[in-house]
Amino acid sequence: xxxxxxxxxxxxxxxxxxxxxxxxxxxxxxxxxxxxxxxxxxxxxxxxxxxxxxxxxxxxxxxxxxxxxxxxxxxxxxxxxxxxxxxxxxxxxxxxxxxxxxxxxxxxxxxxxxxxxxxxxxxxxxxxxxxxxxxxxxxxxxxxxxxxxxxxxxxxxxxxxxxxxxxxxxxxxxxxxxxxxxxxxxxxxxxxxxxxxxxxxxxxxxxxxxxxxxxxxxxxxxxxxxxxxxxxxxxxxxxxxxxxxxxxxxxxxxxxxxxxxxxxxxxxxxxxxxxxxxxxxxxxxxxxxxxxxxxxxxxxxxxxxxxxxxxxxxxxxxxxxxxxxxxxxxxxxxxxxxxxxxxxxxxxxxxxxxxxxxx
Numbered sequence: 001x002x003x004x005x006x007x008x009x010x011x012x013x014x015x016x017x018x019x020x021x022x023x024x025x026x027x028x029x030x031x032x033x034x035x036x037x038x039x040x041x042x043x044x045x046x047x048x049x050x051x052x053x054x055x056x057x058x059x060x061x062x063x064x065x066x067x068x069x070x071x072x073x074x075x076x077x078x079x080x081x082x083x084x085x086x087x088x089x090x091x092x093x094x095x096x097x098x099x100x101x102x103x104x105x106x107x108x109x110x111x112x113x114x115x116x117x118x119x120x121x122x123x124x125x126x127x128x129x130x131x132x133x134x135x136x137x138x139x140x141x142x143x144x145x146x147x148x149x150x151x152x153x154x155x156x157x158x159x160x161x162x163x164x165x166x167x168x169x170x171x172x173x174x175x176x177x178x179x180x181x182x183x184x185x186x187x188x189x190x191x192x193x194x195x196x197x198x199x200x201x202x203x204x205x206x207x208x209x210x211x212x213x214x215x216x217x218x219x220x221x222x223x224x225x226x227x228x229x230x231x232x233x234x235x236x237x238x239x240x241x242x243x244x245x246x247x248x249x250x251x252x253x254x255x256x257x258x259x260x261x262x263x264x265x266x267x268x269x270x271x272x273x274x275x276x277x278x279x280x281x282x283x284x285x286x287x288x289x290x291x292x293x294x295x296x297x298x299x300x301x302x303x304x305x306x307x308x309x310x311x312x313x314x315x316x317x318x319x320x321x322x323x324x325x326x327x328x329x330x331x332x333x334x335x336x337x338x339x340x341x342x343x344x345x346x347x348x349x350x351x352x353x354x355x356x357x358x359x
Contacts, residue, residue, distance in 0.1 A: 014030075014034045014037070017030060018030045018031055018034060038283060039283075042279065042282050042283065045068060045282075046279075048064065048068050049061055049064045049065060049068065052064030052067065052068075052162060055158075055162070056158040056159065056161060056162040057151075057155050057158050059149070059151050059155045060151060060155060060158055060159045060162055061149075062145040062146055062148070062149040063146060063159050063162050063163055063166070064162065065142075065145060066097060066141075066142035066145060066146060066163070066166070067162065067163065067165075067166030067169065067170070069138045069141070069142060070090075070094075070138060070139075070142065070166065070170045071166075071169055071170050071173055073135065073138045074090070074170055074173060074174040074177075075173055075174075075177055076177070077130075077133040077135055078130070078133070078174075078178045078181060079126070079127060079129060079130070079135075079190075080129045080130040080183065080185055081129070081183050081185045081186055081187055081189065081190065082183050082184075082185070082186055082187075083174075083175060083178045083179050083181055083183070084175075085186055085187040086174060086178065087171045087174055087175045088187065089126055089127070089187065090167060090170050090171045090174055091167050091171060092126060093123060093126055093127055093139060093167075094163050094164070094166065094167035094170070095167075096119050096122055096123060096143070097139075097142055097143055097146055097163060098159070098160055098163045098164075100115060100116070100118075100119030100143060100147075101119075101143060101146035101147035101150065102146075102150065102156065103115050104116050104119070104147055104215075105147065105150045109216060109219050109220055110216075112215075112216070112219065113212055113213070113215070113216040116147075116211070116212040116215055116216075117208060117209065117212040119143065120140060120143060120207070120208045120211055120212060121204070121205070121208040123136070123139045123140055123143060124136060124140070124204040124207060124208055125190055125191060125194065125204065126190060127139045128204060129190050129193075129200075131200055131203065131239040134238075136207065136234070137234070137235075140207070140211070140234055141231065141234065144211075144227055144230045144231055144234065145227070146159075147215075147227070147230075148225075148226070148227030148230075149227075196341065196344065196345055196348065197345055199239070200239070202338075202341060203237075203238075203239045205341075206237065206333075206334065206337050207234065207237045209333070209337065210233050210237050210329075210330055210333045210334075210337075211230055211233055211234060211237075213333070214229055214230060214233050214326065214329050214330075214333075215229075215230055217329075218230070223322070224310070224318060225306060225310075225318050225319075225322060226322070228302065228318070228319065228322035228323060228326070229322045229323075229325055229326040229329075230326065231326070232251055232322060232323040232325075232326025232327055232330075233326040233327070233329060233330045235247065235251065235295075236248045236251050236326070236327050236330050236331075237330050237334075241334070244330075244334070246291070247291055248327050248328075248330065248331050250291055250292040250295055251295055251323055251326070251327040252320070252323055252324040252327050252328075253292075254291075254292050254293070254294075254295030254296045254299070255295060255296075255299045255319055255320055255323040255324075256320055257296050257299075258295065258296040258297065258298065258299025258300060258303075259299055259303065259316045259319055259320055261296065261299075261300070262277065262299060262300050262303045262304075262316070263312075263316065265277055265280070265300075266307075266312065275304075277300055277303070277304045278300065278301045278304030278305065280297075280300055281297045281298065281299070281300025281301035281302075281304065282297075282301055283297075284296070284297030284300065285297040285298055285301070299319060302319060303315055303316065303319055306318070306319065
């Protein structure tokens with residue numbers, strides 16, 4: 001494996017590759033490459049977000065993150081359709097990201113729920129056809145970030161400009177990297193293959209309704225930093241239900257442990273090091289191959305942003321509550337959703353049989 005190829009591995013792949021060497025010297029060598037990759041990624045991401053904020057304003061850092069994630073993900077991921085159709089798909093996705101979050105923040109709770117449901121479902125249908133790609137963790141996360149960090153006036157105009165440029169950049173990278181792939185499936189097939197009896201459609205619908213309903217409840221209850229609830233729900237509501245159960249087990253405890261470690265670092269480290277806790281969280285996440293430890297270090301990054309706004313005690317309590325609420329709500333919603341969906345499918349099957357019998 002070349003140096004460049006090794007840099008392309010994810011956390012699990014890098015750790016597996018390192019463990020394949022018996023010679024301690026080789027292990028240390030490839031561990032060094034792995035650490036270099038993490039530092040390189042953090043440096044690139046930091047520089048990209050800094051440049052985006054310089055061009056479009058610091059209040060649009062969430063839009064910069066959405067663009068950055070899209071470019072990085074769609075270097076490798078595709079939509080499972082013809083590349084030309086997938087390129088067009090990216091512009092549609094970015095149009096939804098530009099309009100949907102803003103519209104949901106302007107409308108009353110009921111209409112905002114409808115807007116979020118339609119937009120998230122469209123993102124799921126357009127971008128998450130191949131569930132193995134986990135594209136929802138980029139597209140839906142981007143939607144939640146833009147909805148949670150809303151801007152208005154001139155800043156919103158700059159956000160639109162940034163997202164337009166981001167769409168062009170993402171589409172260019174996507175087309176360049178996937179132009180040689182051959183798919184028979186077209187843009188239209190993404191909608192034609194919607195089927196309530198398929199596991200994919202059931203997950204797309206489950207995630208959409210989980211997120212839009214939890215956003216509605218958070219809005220009605222006036223929960224601060226409600227975006228954390230939505231992101232927690234999205235993180236555990238994965239395509240495969242066995243994986244979802246495992247993630248629910250780790251989400252809240254991981255955030256409790258992450259918050260405790262953040263508190264320890266906050267009080268034990270010099271004041272000059274406090275602004276670096278977010279970067280420390282990013283490094284920890286990069287080194288973590290398991291979901292549990294990724295959750296622990298994600299808490300660092302989130303708390304580093306929230307503490308200056310809410311103060312240390314309230315930010316920590318809010319982080320723990322929102323993630324616990326999001327995880328438990330997702331589990332409860334699934335317990336209700338699956339039986340109801342089974343009933344709907346039985347009714348549809350009975351209706352189809354009656355129609356066929358009548359003919």
